[in-house]
Amino acid sequence: MTNDTKWTVDRRKLLAGMAAVPAVGMAPGFGHAQATSEVNTTGLAVTDDKVTVGILHSVTGTMAISETGSVQAEKLAIDQINKSGGVLGRQIEYIQEDGASDWPTFAEKSRKLLVNDKVAAVFGCWTSASRKAVLPVFEQYNGMLYYPTFYEGLEQSKNVIYTGQEATQQIIAGIDWIVKEKNPKTFYLLGSDYIWPRTSNKIARKHIEKLGLEVQGEEYFPLEHTQFNSVINKLKLRKPDVIYAIIVGGSNVAFYKQLKAAGIDLSKQTLITISVTEDEILGIGGENIAGAYACMKYFQSLDNPNNEAFVSAFKEMWGQDIVIGDVTQAAYLGPWLWKLTVEKAGSFDIDKVAEASPGIEFTEAPEGYVRIHENHHLWSKTRVGKARLDGQYDVIYETAELMEPDPFPEGYQ
């Protein structure tokens, strides 16, 4: 673990002057490259000075909208790790594959990465469906996947590290906060019609009912639905104290624009969402969603030195106008957590990495501090942000403690 402290110091310097620091001064502590035969006993693509990893996201198709940020974050993290001396003295090379928003393609490409390219880790997937499609492949060929998206839980695998939040982490703290803050009596749950919103709303409903409050209605729309006027009328009729919305993708844009146009003023009507990150607001437009609350673990406006360095490095690499959402940050954690784990394990072997994962701490995370739980999810804080006109969130609440990940929550199923 002494490595980690040294690296921490280095990285701070590095982040401060990303562009200025060329490949010199690469942490003396990392020079102790072990023999490849020692650190790689299972035939992964590791040589004396290089290690190959995979990036597997959709850069085409409907999901490219969301997954682009993750690819950028992973490339940034890899670049930074390389500049700080790599992993066990080896520079990271990546092979990028396109999942094309198509789940079988994800499965096919993950097989290629694991079987043909023998990558040491894969950073990728976004939707649950793509993860479900690749999971058997990773388990069969014993690969390591770092999965960045907040998701519905109900899953745990030796071969996956979930760097986003599972549903209870995201939902329960948010509802507790809104109940304390606004003292609502009634909720109305909305969602896109697929597994994540449905599971999340179920957890939300159980929790709301546990608190003795009322759920007035629960409704789902086909993915890519664009007409919300009828449900907005229903909202006007039922007048719920809180609208709980888990609408995803292009539907989001239509929903918030139509909500605004129907005269529902989000500064008066409480709306809380767990699906709108800064990325989505780009399409929705700040003026259409200002005043809404979002509940997740990371916001670009988070005020801490780690995040400042991360945001400026990200903008340096990908342009000043870019925004960073929750998933993008979680994707950025992947390569770093992997590096820390490999160095703790002293080996690239998947089994050793999987075993060494629990307890890995990343103190330099833009979101503050994360630690890997025994169940391969992350301990993390949950925060509530309030959408501003300029498309950013004001962080108005964060849990005092780290939330424990609980992918199979008792009493919420």
Next chain:
Amino acid sequence: MFEGYTATELGSIFALQGFAGLILFSVFLLMALGLAIIFGQMGVINMAHGEFMILGAYVTYLCSQVIGNYAPALFGVYFFIAMILAFFASASLGAVVEWTLIRHLYKRPLDTLLATWGLSLILQQVYRSVFGAREVGVNLPQWMLGAYRVTDLIEIPINGLFVMCLTVLITIAVGILMFRSRWGQQVRAVMQNRVMAGAVGINTARVDQMTFAIGCGVAGVAGSAFTMIGSTGPTAGQLYIVDTFLVVVFGGAGSLLGTVASAFTIAQAQSTMEFFLSGSMAKVLTLLTVVGILMLRPQGLFQIKVRR
């Protein structure tokens, strides 16, 4: 679900709901009008219709950026400029596409489907390369946001009103163009009998090109208008394609009046069902009903009698 509400509340909700149906009707009609010309009149199955709409949306986005940055004084009315530009952008692209692709395929309507599908893939990737994979946000002038308050409960979305007015205007314009102008007469003549039309001196190739271009232009205007209520991204065009085709087919291809009637029927059905059922089920039931009726009455609601 209505217990515990006063009569006024219920009245207002029904009024609002009726209005929601009208907005949906306008949306359907606006997106179907361009296709009604291209598919209905020319028989070209334009699978890239959605991408022509999104071109209009991107033009609007560019306008909002340019005018917002360089001529903020004009921002209040930029949307009108944007719509005109969107029309011409989509229409010119349409003319080019007609000239390079479609005119070779008039005798093979099913092949136009494949070719335009390929075109739609290419356009999507062009949008992605040019504007990025993320969605873009189109800023609206202040007066177009929010709602017009009639009573406490009844608030009418201004952008909804805008789309409705626009739809009425464009429908009338297309109607006049098709049924009152010399050009419309030529279009109908060519569609009913190409050889005879050519024989009486109509330049059929030119009429085809104009028709296709105008259909695409109308799609561009629709896309421009939809930036107010929907998303603008590289693949957003595909959201509209099934609905659009169903509206045109249900109305009876070739009949403008049919398209209007079918947009109205489908919109009211969907909007009513959405109010009483959940969103997904309403959509499935609407589509099923439409398909069911089409099976019983394949020619659609209205049919133009043409001697073949």
Next chain:
Amino acid sequence: MPERIAFLHRKDVIGILILAALLLVVFPLTLDSFRLNLVGKYLTYAFVAIGLVLCWGKAGILSLGQGIFFGLGGYCMAMFLKLEASSPENTAIQTTPGIPDFMDWNQVTELPWFWEPFHSLGFSLIAVILVPVIFASIIGMAMFKRRVGGVYFAIITQAIAAILTILIVGQQGYIGGINGITDLRTLKGWDIRTDDAKFLLYFVCCFLLLGSIVLSFFVQDTKLGRILVAIRDKEDRVRFSGYDVSNYKIFVFCFAAALAAVGGAMFTLQVGFMSPSFVGIVPSIEMVIFCAVGGRLSILGAVYGALLVNFAKTALSENFPELWLFAMGALFIGVVMLFPNGLAGLWSAYVAPRIDQVLGATRRRNAITPIDPAATPGE
């Protein structure tokens, strides 16, 4: 070799033999197990493409809903495999052991009735064919009896594909929703995830495909096949001649559906899952393009079309992920504009005449100097 063997022309026999050699010998010898499995996956699309040759190329019925049948076949197979994978021992950690995992997540505590028969392999295999065929015959009867055809049929099948996708995605407690049915493991205790199993499944897929090709040639050669072509070219005249046009159309549509379903089932076996993303509009149209690239009139061409397009797609998306849509789009347009009869058209226009010339030359020589005919290639 005689001009015809039963219903096969000599050149068809040669074509089938060449394809068989390619699939059964060349690919297994030259490709590693990963690529071979990919080819196996592509071949499942070839089933759909062959069906489209008969349905679209020969009979002129363009269906944009072949994904429906591919999906239904695949789902029937997946349901059987899923039940086997969710034995009470495997699912002991669930609240209700013995039911598929996604049901457990969705608080379904009892296996729905329509899942029950899928415990039986026999029933499942029959269902793979029968369910899509029944569905196709319902669509076909409703449409063809009312003389819906051409463009309208295409658009309605497309709408049905859209409806079915929304339905499946919405019913996650019963059929797995958008994630589909995943994590399939064994077939009657035989682990289908191993390389050996995939190797064997590849050959099963090849033999089924070759069988389907021969069957399609048979259908094409019967009187029925010729009536279909007549219907495509002048439907009214066939009707006035006293044939019930709609029955022929329903038959060929169901036949294509059955082929697509077999493809879907083989897909499930080889890839290990099935999801609603195959039922939708985009895959359905892609399947049409496989057929168009290969040549909509050529059964063998369709197989090559499916292989070629998918090879290109994989290669391009591995090397230039951001360019493959351009290439796909260009391919669509190119096929339609430049060679509407696809690869098969190019072959018969440019390559075949040359071969005939050469062969013709030998044949002429044969006439002069009698050589043992068995020695000439391809016999």
